Amino acid sequence: MADDASRMPEIDAEAGRLSALLQAIGDAAPNLIYAKDLERRMIYVNPATVQAIGRPVEQIIGHCESEWSSDGDEAREIAAMDARVMASGGQEIVDEVFTSATGQQRVFRTAKTAMRDASGAVIGLVGVSTDVTSLRRSEEALRANEERMLFGLDAARMAAWEFDLRDGSSRRSQNAMALFGLPPEGTSDLYGLVHPDDVDRLKAAQAQAVAGGAPYDVEFRLKHPDGRMLWVAVRGQLQRDETGRPINLAGVLMDITARKHAELAAERSAAEFEALAENVSQLAWMAEPDGTVTWFNRRWYDYTGLPSGLDRDARVAAAVHPEDRERVIAHWSTSFGTGVRWEDTFRLKRADGEYRWFLSRAEPIHDARGKIVRWFGTNTDVTEQIETAEALARSEAQFRAISEAIPGMLFVSSPTAGNLHVNETFCSFTGRAREELLGDKWVDALHPDDQARAREIWAGALKAETIYMAEYRFRRADGTFRWHLVRALPMRDEAGRVTQWVGACIDIHERHMAEQELQRRVDEAIVERERALFQLHEAQKLETIGQLTGGVAHDFNNLLTPIVGSLDLLRRRLEDERSVRLIDGALASAERARTLIQRLLAFARRQTLQPRAVDPAHLVQGMRELIQRSLGPRIDFVAEVESDLPAALVDPNQLELALLNLSVNARDAMPHGGRLGWHVTQEQVAADEHPDLAPGNYIRIAVSDTGIGMDADTLARAVEPFFSTKAAGQGTGLGLSMVHGLAGQSGGAFRLESAPGQGTRATLWLPIALEKTTGTVVEPEARTAPRRARLLLVDDDEEVRFTTAESLIELGYDVVSAASAQEALETIGAGMKPDLLVTDHLMPDMTGAQLAMELRQRLPRLPVLMVTGYAQLGPEELGDFDVLPKPYRHAELALRVAELLAEEPVLQRSLS
Structure with missing residues (x-):
């Protein structure tokens, strides 16, 4: 001690x-040095630490981090790390961010070590911190630079690489894997991905680069692991040590697939262009922007026989015709000097000395900035076209001379541009200048009433490409109008296309004016009726119903015909009163069945329009029950008919259908019920009182309802074909147009009046019939025909054929029967010469109309009686044939036969 x-x-x-x-x-250390006790209170700080904290030392010594730190999050992170070190009794090195009291933020790399006493117990910690802020910023800048470099490499589809020649190791940028399938590190087998045909060339380039004999720059194909074949380019630089020994090879690996493909495509395109240009039929050439020709294809030299060494001026002087040369050179300079598309026609000299016409064209080729970089041109031989055009011009001149010499009115028209030429006679007759008759202006020289029809017929001829023929009134120079027959023939080219119409206008005024006005009106009515029927038949539903109804009516009429005929024959032969009464009853029932069939055919529009005298009161009375059933219980029906009305001239079946259509339309306009009225009167129409009616007496039928009515736009279009306000499937839009057409064809008029919420009134005017209404045919006393006549009877129905033959034989005629048209032709061929042909219409193989026309070729004056249960014969089928609808009575058959044989009538008609 x-x-x-x-x-x-x-x-x-x-x-x-x-x-x-x-x-x-x-005190001298630049590092932060400090010590803490177990409660994390500072027990020692050096000056550097005090400066970094930015507070007085007395605020630091004896205080923990929460008291002297200016950032709570940083204080908590320091406390957690201190507690972790003292708990472990070891050491921990970490980068920590610390913000001083003045707000300056620094990054410190700190080593914290547990502090122990002599017994080894942890009594605190010692920390040593080094400011690494600049280092961290340098590292971050380096990473940013590396990221920018990698981004640039990615954008350029490039990867950086380095090959250490000392150990053979390879390093590549991170994007090498995505771009080329090469890992960033390692010595993977690059040659395994290189195209076999390119391996030797790549190795040779590498060897030359290492030897220092050549720069490392090579292109090759590389197969990506995902299966794509890439074109890549390697650019590298050799690095040496201080002794000059090669130690490293570094550079970039670039994806040049797109460029390579473009180059290959350009090479193919150039090869294809050269092959095309050398083999086209034209003389092809290329020129510089200033027009200096730099290339001709093989056909140019073959045609001209000129050597390739001549300059442009020499070529022009040697090849272009002397008469064209100066003009071509001037045009050439202007076109190529301004950049305007070149086009000209001139003569070129062939190797044998002959000159031929060529159409020369050149288009400028521009770069991406729009600058002309070259011209490409062709010369096409057009000698035949020019010679043909010259011949055509001569021919046209001759035609014009001939047309001017002919006294008639001649014209030439184009399918698209109207009149191209009219002769002087045309001009002098109409008193118009030639320009006023070209194009479509010639229509202005027609009568105003003929102009619309002229345009329509001309449009039809253009569409059908057929002979154009029509009759019009041309206005003469003195203001009068004369009728002309206009006829034009279509002229066609080699392909069969119509190029023009050549026609003449022939004066037929005297002949036309000699025709009766009534016949003209009848012809117009027939045309209008046929047009209306055509439009009506376009409705698919109505066509289907019509076909079904027509077929049923045909078969039913064929069944009724032998029944009616047999009853007629029995009635004539039986004398007891009871039998006659029974037969009369059966005939009356058959007559009602025939009327029903006629109404079915009228509803289906399968009847030929046959106007006759009709008693309005009788017709209205006959339809009353049908109308009441059609309207239903919620609509009141009232029919008012003026007494002692004269007969109306109209087809009764069509009139019944018109009234039925008007009533059904009125019913649909009154969904919640209402009132329908028919009002039939006689009306005297004065001059100019009605625009569509000539002065005179008419039967006026007004159909009015209390329905929803129509607005002005709907009312204006109501009579248009196929216009309907009903929902899809509830109407064809043909009802009102049919009524309108019937009125016009019958010589009357039709008018609609309506307003929303005020109902609708439809008024129909019909002309008064000159003759009185007729009743049923009364059977005359039995008698023989005044003279013998031989009749050929043709019908494929055996029962109809038998009863008809019996009726004709009883009348005293000789009858030869045939079961088909073919059998009838064979009978005629065997020598029979009939006085009259009685034939059914619908038969297998050949219709009755076809049979009649065939027999008319052999016997031109043969009378024909067409018998049919399905009377839908057009004018082209009827001709001058008489038609007898099935079923028919004995008296009707006798009367028709007698009239056709020009006998004195053997039957009498009277009212029943």
């Missing part, structure tokens, strides 16, 4: 020196 006591001053002195040394080291 004495020794220890004697040594204490020495120990204290040593401790003092150590303490002073530590204090000096701490």
Whole structure:
């Protein structure tokens, strides 16, 4: 103990020196040095630490981090790390961010070590921190630079690489894997991905680069692991050590697939262009922007026979016709000087000395900035076209001379531009200048009433490409109008296309004016009726119903015909009153069945329009029950008919259908019920009182309802074909147009009046019939025909054929029957010459109309009676044939046969 006591001053002195040394080291050290107790209170800080904290030392010593730190999050992170070090009793090195009291933020790399006493117990910690802020910023800048470099490499589809020649190791940028399938590190087998055809060339380039004999710059194909074949380019630089020994090869690996493909495509395109240009039929050439020709294809030299060494001026002088040369050179200079598309026609000299016409064209080729970089041109041989055009011009001149010499009105029209030429006679007759008759202006020289029809017929001829023929009134120079027959023939080219119409206008005024006005009106009515029927038949539903109804009616009429015929024959032969009464009852029922079939055919629009005298009161009375059933219980129906009305001239079946259509339309306009009225009167129409009616007496039928009515736009279009306000599937839009057409065809008029919420009134005017209405045919006394006549009877129905033959035989005629058209033709061929042909219409293989026309070729004056249960015969089928609808009575058959044989009537007609 004495020794220890004697040594204490020495120990204290040593401790003092150590303490002073530590204090000096701490004061001089640039690092932060500090010590903490177990409660994390500072027990020592060097000046650098005080400066970094930015607070007085008295605010630091004896205080923990939460008291002197200016950032709570940083204080908590320091406390957690301190507790972790003291708990472990070891050491921990970490980068920590510390913000001073003045707001300056620094990054310190700190080593914290647990501090122990002599017994080894942890009594605190010692920390030493080094400011690494600049280092961290340098590292971050380096990373940013590396990221920017990698981004640039990615954008350029490039990867950086380095190959250490000393150990053979390879390093590549991170994007090498994505771009080329090469890992960033390692010595993977690059050659395994290189195209076999390119391996030797790549190795040779590498060897030359290492040897220093050539720069490392090579292109090759590389197969990416995902299966793509890439074109890549390697650019590298050799690095040497201080002794000059090669130690490293570094550079970039670039994806040049797109460029390579473009180059290959350009090479193919150039090869294809050259092949095309050398083999086209034209003389092709290319020129510089100023027009200096730099290339001709093989056909140019073959055609001209000129050597390739001549300059442009020499070529022009040698090839272009002397008469064209100056003009071509001037045009050439202007076109190529202004950059305007070149086009000209001139003569070029062939190798044998002959000159031929060529159409020369050139288009400028621009770069991306729009600057002309070259011209590409062709010369096309157009000698035949020019010679043909010249011949055509001569022909046209001759035609014009001939047309001017002919006294008639001649014209030439184009399918698209109207009249191209009219002769002088045309001009002098109309009193118009030639320009006023070209194009479509010639229509202005027509009567105003003919102009719309002229345009329509001309449009039809253009569409059908057929002969154009029509009759119009042309206005003469003195203001009068004369009728002309206009006829034009279509002229076609080699392909069969119509190029023009050549026609003449022939004066037919005297002939046309000689025709009766009534016949003209009838013709117009027929045309209008056929047009209306055509439009009506476009409705698919109505067509289907019509076909079904027509077929049923045909078969039903064929069944009724032998029944009616047999009953007629029996009635004529039986005399007891009871039998006659029974047969009369059966005939009356058959007559009602025939009327029903006629109404079905009228509803289906399968009847030929046959206007006759019709009693309006009788027709209205006959339809009353049908209308009441069609309207339903919620609509009141009232029919008012003026007494002692004269007969109307109209097709009764079509009139019934018109009234039914108007009533059904009225019913649909009254969904919640209402009132429908028919009002039939006679009306005297004065001159100019009604724009569509000539002065005179008419039967006026007004159909009015209390329905929802129509607005002005709907009312204006109501009679248009296929216009309907009903929902899809509830109407065809043909009802009102049919009524309108019936009125016009019958010589009357039709008018609609309506307003929303005020109902609708439809008024139909019909002309008065000159003759009175007729009743049923009354069977005359049985008698033989005044003279013998031979009749050919043709019908494929055996029962109809039998009863008809019996009726004709009883009348005293000789009858030869045939079951088909073919059998009838064979009978005629065998020598039979009939006085009259009685034939059914619908038969297998050949219709009755076709049979009649065939027999008319052999027997031109043969009368024909067409018998049909399905009367849908157009004018082109009817011709002058008489038609007898099935079923028919014995008296009707006798009367028709007698009239066709020009006999004195053997039957009498009277009202039943």
